Amino acid sequence: MDVRQKEQVADLLKMSSEQAAEWLISTYPISEQGYGEGMVLIPHRSWKRSDQLKLARHYMQKxxxxxxxxxxxxxxxxxxxxxxxxxxxxxxxxxxxxxxxxxxxxxxxxxxxxxxxxxxxxxxxxxxxxxxxx
Structure with missing residues (x-):
């Protein structure tokens, strides 16, 4: 994990589960080449069940x-x-x-x-x- 990703994880930890999920989906949408970077960040925090499903449904479209x-x-x-x-x-x-x-x-x-x-x-x-x- 590079420095930028570590900073993003720190930022994700400061957000609510819902805010963090929305941020990941908007920052790393599946329509972009680098969407996989979002999946690198996902395991580094805990997620409410509804946000787990939101993230999985978004990224599993691929x-x-x-x-x-x-x-x-x-x-x-x-x-x-x-x-x-x-x-x-x-x-x-x-x-x-x-x-x-x-x-x-x-x-x-x-x-x-x-x-x-x-x-x-x-x-x-x-x-x-x-x-x-x-």
Missing amino acids: IPFASERGYKVFSSFMSVSSFLGCIREQLPLAQQKQELLLYHLVPVLVAMAKNDKDVDMIKAFLAGLNVVHV
């Missing part, structure tokens, strides 16, 4: 991500149910894009599963895509 980083960001603080719900909102994807999504998403989902309920939700999600990985 799925499939080219790496697992974007999925890891949101899986680090969201419940399995909320996380899968935000991904589900972006489906269906073309088959080729779905393959890229699953390539990076499945390992993140496996790591997220903390109990049988999580495993069952993940299996149901993957079954809906006609995929079995867990």
Whole structure:
């Protein structure tokens, strides 16, 4: 993390969760090349559930991500149910894009599963895509 990003994190910590989410979305919109920088900042503060969903819905419009980083960001603080719900909102994807999504998403989902309920939700999600990985 560079000096500018550290300063931005310090600024985010001074804001309410809602203000910080709005700032991230307006400063790093998905329509801009550098939107990924916003996702670098997200894990450095806690978020109200409504703001978690707001951020995930905004940034997950870009799925499939080219790496697992974007999925890891949101899986680090969201419940399995909320996380899968935000991904589900972006489906269906073309088959080729779905393959890229699953390539990076499945390992993140496996790591997220903390109990049988999580495993069952993940299996149901993957079954809906006609995929079995867990």
